[in-house]
Amino acid sequence: MSENEKYLLQLARKGDVEAFEQLVDKFQKKVFNITLRMIGNYDDASELTQEVFIKIYRSIGSFKEEAQLSTWIYRIATNVCLDEIRKRKIKWIRSLDEEIHGEDGEYLMQIEDSSPTPDKVLENKSLKEAVNEAVESLPEKQRLIIVLRDMQGFSYEEISSIINKPVGTVKSRINRARLQLKEILLKKRELFCEDFVIDNRKEGLK
Amino acid sequence: MKKCQDFKEMISEYVDDELKGDSLHEFEEHINKCSECRKDLEDFKTLIAYFRNEPAEDLPIDFKDSLHKKLLAESDSNTGSSQRVKFIRKYMPVCAVAASLIMVFVFWINFKDVFRMGSSMEKTDSSLVYQLEKDSATAGDSDGAMNYSMERNESDLKYGKSYKNTTEGIEIEGSDKVEKFSYDKEKTKKNSGQSVQINKSAKSVQNTIDNKKTTSEQSPSTKDIDRKATKIKLSNAIAKTASVVISDVGTNRVDDIRNIALSYGAVEKFADAALIVTTSDNANVPVSENIEVTSQKTAIQQPILSGADEPVANDSNSSVKSKEVSDSTQLSFNIPNDRYSKFIEKIKERFGAANIILSTPVDVDNTEALNSLDSQIDILKTQLNKVGEARDISNHESIKTQIEELEKQRNEIISNTNYTTVTIKIVK
Numbered sequence: 001m002s003e004n005e006k007y008l009l010q011l012a013r014k015g016d017v018e019a020f021e022q023l024v025d026k027f028q029k030k031v032f033n034i035t036l037r038m039i040g041n042y043d044d045a046s047e048l049t050q051e052v053f054i055k056i057y058r059s060i061g062s063f064k065e066e067a068q069l070s071t072w073i074y075r076i077a078t079n080v081c082l083d084e085i086r087k088r089k090i091k092w093i094r095s096l097d098e099e100i101h102g103e104d105g106e107y108l109m110q111i112e113d114s115s116p117t118p119d120k121v122l123e124n125k126s127l128k129e130a131v132n133e134a135v136e137s138l139p140e141k142q143r144l145i146i147v148l149r150d151m152q153g154f155s156y157e158e159i160s161s162i163i164n165k166p167v168g169t170v171k172s173r174i175n176r177a178r179l180q181l182k183e184i185l186l187k188k189r190e191l192f193c194e195d196f197v198i199d200n201r202k203e204g205l206k
Numbered sequence: 207m208k209k210c211q212d213f214k215e216m217i218s219e220y221v222d223d224e225l226k227g228d229s230l231h232e233f234e235e236h237i238n239k240c241s242e243c244r245k246d247l248e249d250f251k252t253l254i255a256y257f258r259n260e261p262a263e264d265l266p267i268d269f270k271d272s273l274h275k276k277l278l279a280e281s282d283s284n285t286g287s288s289q290r291v292k293f294i295r296k297y298m299p300v301c302a303v304a305a306s307l308i309m310v311f312v313f314w315i316n317f318k319d320v321f322r323m324g325s326s327m328e329k330t331d332s333s334l335v336y337q338l339e340k341d342s343a344t345a346g347d348s349d350g351a352m353n354y355s356m357e358r359n360e361s362d363l364k365y366g367k368s369y370k371n372t373t374e375g376i377e378i379e380g381s382d383k384v385e386k387f388s389y390d391k392e393k394t395k396k397n398s399g400q401s402v403q404i405n406k407s408a409k410s411v412q413n414t415i416d417n418k419k420t421t422s423e424q425s426p427s428t429k430d431i432d433r434k435a436t437k438i439k440l441s442n443a444i445a446k447t448a449s450v451v452i453s454d455v456g457t458n459r460v461d462d463i464r465n466i467a468l469s470y471g472a473v474e475k476f477a478d479a480a481l482i483v484t485t486s487d488n489a490n491v492p493v494s495e496n497i498e499v500t501s502q503k504t505a506i507q508q509p510i511l512s513g514a515d516e517p518v519a520n521d522s523n524s525s526v527k528s529k530e531v532s533d534s535t536q537l538s539f540n541i542p543n544d545r546y547s548k549f550i551e552k553i554k555e556r557f558g559a560a561n562i563i564l565s566t567p568v569d570v571d572n573t574e575a576l577n578s579l580d581s582q583i584d585i586l587k588t589q590l591n592k593v594g595e596a597r598d599i600s601n602h603e604s605i606k607t608q609i610e611e612l613e614k615q616r617n618e619i620i621s622n623t624n625y626t627t628v629t630i631k632i633v634k
Contacts, residue, residue, distance in 0.1 A: 017277045021270075032269070033262045046266045050273045057277055131256060149222070150257040156224055175218035182249050 001069060009069075012060050020057055027070060028053070030152060031077045037147040038081040040136050048084055052077045071161045074154075078144055078162060085140045134184040142177035149174050208232065213243050221250050316591040445619070446543060446626040448567040450550070452557050453633045459557070463537055463630055466556060470549040472539040475627070535632040540625035549628075567626050572619045579616045583609055 001009070011019035031052055036045035056076055063072055135146055148154045148162065156174075160167045213236045219225040220233055237244050452459070464474065541549050546567065554562055586609045593601045 015281050017274065017281050020277065021274065028269070029262065029265055032265050036263055042263075042266070046269055046272075049265075049269070050276055053273055054276055054280055057280060127256075128260075146257075150254050151260065153258070156222070171219055171224070172215065174222070175215050178218055178250055178253065179214070179246075182246070182253060185253075 001065060005069070006065070009060070009063070009065070012057070017057075020060065023069075024053060024056065024073065027073045031073065034074070034077055034147055034152060035081055037135065037151050038078075038140075038143060039084065040132065048080060049077075052080045055080065068161070071158065074148075074158075074162045075164065078148070082140055082144065130188055131185065134181055134188065137184060138177065138180060142173070142180055145170075145173045145177040146181060150178075208236070210236075210240060210243060213237070213240070214246060217243070217247050217250050220247070221254060313591070313595055317595045445570045445572055445622040446546070446567040447570050447629070448546075448626055449565045449629045449631065450553065451563040451631045451633055452553075453561050453563070459632060460535070460537065462556065463553070463632075466552050467537075467539045467541065467549065467628075470541055470545045470552070472541040472549070472628075473625070475538040475540055537630045537632075539628050539630070540622065541628055543624060543626050546626040546628070572622070576616060576619050579612050579619070583612050583616065586612070 005023060008019045008023040012023055028049070032045060032049045035049045035052070036042065039045045039048060052073075056073060059076075063069070135143055138146065144163070145159070148159050149156075154162065156167050156170050159174075160170045163170070165173075213233055216225060216229065216233050220230070225233055237247060452463075467474065550564065586605055590602065590605045590609065593605060
């Protein structure tokens with residue numbers, strides 16, 4: 001940590017908003033991108049990123065100078081994302097379970113199948129959308145690993161300190177997540193036509 | 207020798223340049239031989255290349271402004287609270303003095319009340335007349351009563367409130383709203399041997415008050431036993447009771463009944479919670495409605511008795527308890543009024559209508575008991591004020607417990623109004 005950063009940190013700890021903003025400025029874009037890849041929605045990601053930095057501002061007093069500020073920030077960001085995803089999951093499950101009380105007794109809520117039909121996929125699925133969708137369909141921990149390693153390019157050691165797990169665990173998680181992602185994409189390709197494959201070839205994926 | 211699966215697990219490390227030394231060598235050797243692993247490796251590379259080439263998104267345009275505002279708001283709320291803490295620390299002694307002054311003031315006000323309140327207590331020469339006064343409007347209000355269960359110094363504000371309640375009662379004294387009724391010695395004697403204790407407690411209340419009291423006003427009308435019949439009708443103090451006798455139901459059906467009752471939202475009444483639970487005398491009485499009513503009436507005397515009894519002997523309930531424990535085939539439930547008929551249907555269905563003798567639910571008017579409890583609570587409260595004034599801490603605590611005990615009974619009576627108390631007796 002540079003002298004300047006130490007100075008800013010001191011001020012930020014006393015509640016100086018401007019100093020805090022200067023201190024975390026260079027991390028904002030990356031945090032936003034992590035959040036965006038994890039949540040998948042631009043506006044929600046923006047909102048959540050702000051939440052992350054407010055949380056960081058609140059708890060900056062507990063940050064120890066020996067630690068790496070970046071790692072600390074990314075750890076908070078990933079935790080906020082995972083929490084949010086879990087929250088949404090619970091909400092979704094509850095909404096599925098919810099019983100609607102109608103005039104003629106109780107009946108279970110009918111859920112419309114929102115997954116696209118093969119026709120639709122044919123029409124407008126680009127490789128980018130297909131990959132993003134595949135990433136979003138990963139379990140949140142695997143998604144996080146892909147986001148951190150492959151999208152944000154963190155090293156194994158960095159990921160290890162962000163998610164607070166030994167490097168060995170990180171290694172196996174990365175491999176498992178990638179295999180899983182590959183499976184999902186292959187399935188998509190098998191299901192949905194040659195056009196998709198051609199499209200893939202054009203854009204570089206076999 | 208490593209298997210294909212082992213090498214598959216190393217693909218990521220290889221792609222990420224994390225594989226070193228022997229492992230790297232082994233891996234490369236395997237990849238050259240195994241086409242399946244080679245294919246996986248290629249897929250991984252493509253996938254990773256794809257992600258790497260994805261450009262990072264820029265922050266939304268309004269992101270920094272919006273965050274700045276939120277941070278400022280956060281900082282304001284933070285410094286605000288810390289300033290408050292500083293202020294309190296700095297002026298702590300001043301605050302303490304102010305608080306104690308307020309407490310003294312409140313005590314003084316309450317003492318004034320005690321003085322005036324006492325004028326409603328009389329003593330007749332041979333029989334002790336317990337004159338009770340209660341404003342019908344405040345009878346159902348548990349607010350004032352609740353306040354006293356709080357720590358004295360905890361809330362001056364609430365204290366002020368209870369003060370208000372008592373003054374209200376005094377202001378309308380003598381007006382039409384106020385009903386007077388009394389129990390004299392003879393009447394209480396009828397209800398088991400507890401009358402002596404009642405008198406004792408009433409005496410102790412009166413003695414303390416008489417010490418400070420000068421006014422003594424005889425009211426012969428209060429001696430009149432007939433006036434015991436309550437004139438205050440509080441719709442919310444009516445509890446329904448009913449009894450069910452089930453005959454010839456074979457072996458242990460207690461659990462069956464219990465399960466059915468619980469499924470209808472019943473609360474089982476155990477002996478120690480018994481205030482209106484019928485005594486074993488009542489249980490032997492068959493279904494004749496008249497007898498039922500009378501027996502219920504004796505039953506509802508219990509809250510009055512045990513209530514009045516409480517200040518002197520806290521274990522008065524134990525006598526009631528033992529009676530019921532001995533009768534093991536009798537169950538008692540509080541069932542929500544609106545589910546009572548369904549419950550009975552279910553019981554009939556389960557045990558056969560022919561095996562069941564049923565009494566019509568009877569309204570039991572607990573208003574009197576409620577009022578009696580209210581008056582006792584009021585008296586104890588004035589006592590509490592006095593004791594508080596005299597800083598007699600040990601007495602203060604015991605009176606407080608007594609009040610709490612009475613309030614518990616009072617709350618039970620009120621909560622019972624939503625339930626039908628069913629006594630189920632199983633006869634072989």
